[in-house]
Amino acid sequence: MPIQVARSSMPDFEEYLAEIRPLWENHWLTNNGEKALALEAALQAYLDIPHVVLFSNGHLALEAAIRAMGITGEAITTPFTFASTTHALVRCGVKPVFADVRPGDLTLDASQMERLITERTTAIVPVHVYGNFCDVDAIGRIAQKHGLTVLYDAAHAFGATHAGQSPAAYGDAAMYSFHATKVFHTIEGGAISCASDALADALRLERNFGITGPEDTVSVGGNAKMNEFQAAMGLCNLRHLEGEIAKRRHVCSLYRARLAGVPGIRFLPTPDQDNCAYLPVLFEGYRRTRDEVFARLAAQDIYARKYFYPLTSAFACYAGQFDPAATPVALAASQNVLTLPLYADLADADVQRICDLVLA
Ligand code: T4K
DSSP: OOEESOOOOOOOHHHHHHHHHHHHHHOOOSSSOHHHHHHHHHHHHHHTOSEEEEESSHHHHHHHHHHHTTOOSEEEEOSSSOHHHHHHHHHTTOEEEEOOBOTTTOSBOGGGTGGGOOTTEEEEEOBOGGGOOOOHHHHHHHHHHHTOEEEEEOTTOTTOOBTTBOGGGSSSEEEEEOOTTSSSOOSSOEEEEESOHHHHHHHHHHHBTTEEETTEEOSOOOBOOOOHHHHHHHHHHHHTHHHHHHHHHHHHHHHHHHHTTOTTEEEOOOOTTOOOOOOEEEESSOSSOHHHHHHHHHHTTEEOBOTTOSOGGGOGGGTTTOOGGGSHHHHHHHHHEEEOOOOTTOOHHHHHHHHHHHHO
């Protein structure tokens, strides 16, 4: 069996069956059904925030938030991320302005932001990449000073905490991905958390065609609703979140025991409160390059991934628009980073085999 970078955790089949059985009785499959409402309530409690608005996936949640928050003109953001963050801005007509990242954790470097702010800047869209929190205090201060909106891409950060708080505590809103590859998933899915009643209302309009009643449509919204089968999966997985993270933590500790401290191999700091979403390792002056390690593993049917290479600013679809060399720390990280296989049921022996191959 090949080993992939991720593998979806599944709840017990009978548990999921019990969760979806009522759908055969009530025939209500989507459009704010009882499972979706129950999941929103459970996530509000878990994240400790007044509003969680569910979406069919994280990317559409991000686009809906950009529109609902009135983000226009330019937004300061990171190129060291998945396509979604940059594409969402561009697809909503907002120009991404890329700031560099911090070498320590590869999140946006607040000290690089202020010089990029112009009169067209309306927002900062940082990413808690790999589940590592950004410099939330510094970003908050800059946003306040310049009157900017902060929308966190917390796609990787569900289940992580900082200073005892969930990602929902920071910025004006945060987006989570509940994709099948995530620590907590709803097959496909996503959500926005926010404290503002008005923003939550606007997000719901974005999610459902701007409809407020059978004969009332007040804005030009789209369709990005989470269906009941997705929400039922979320209700099951939420019950097992702690166990999921504990199993992932065990896998991470095995990797660290073998690879941390090896000259030329760098781990990012992992606070105790992290969610063990990814296992990024940087090969910096190691006797094999990142690409050589990647190829050695692939030759044995082990598929690590280069999250996030190339930088989004280097994507073919943006050719000529951005200069990846303008963010040298992000550029170097994209060339050196490899995210090793990490999932709850990855066997100890497989982790040892992966480490053997990296070290051989
Ligand atoms: N912002 C950030 C920072 C993000 O990283 C993402 C998504 C988003 C926004 C947007 O959120 P979503 O709209 O996706 O909710 C994967 C995920 O699809 C994507 O959610 C994630 N970030 C990204 C980092 O990784 P791919 O294109 O690398 O996925 P794929 O199909 O190559 O799958 C990777 C591995 O996962 C497979 O080799 C095996 C395993 N897998 C995959 C699927 C589809 C499973 O075990 N089960 C599955 O169902 O994007």
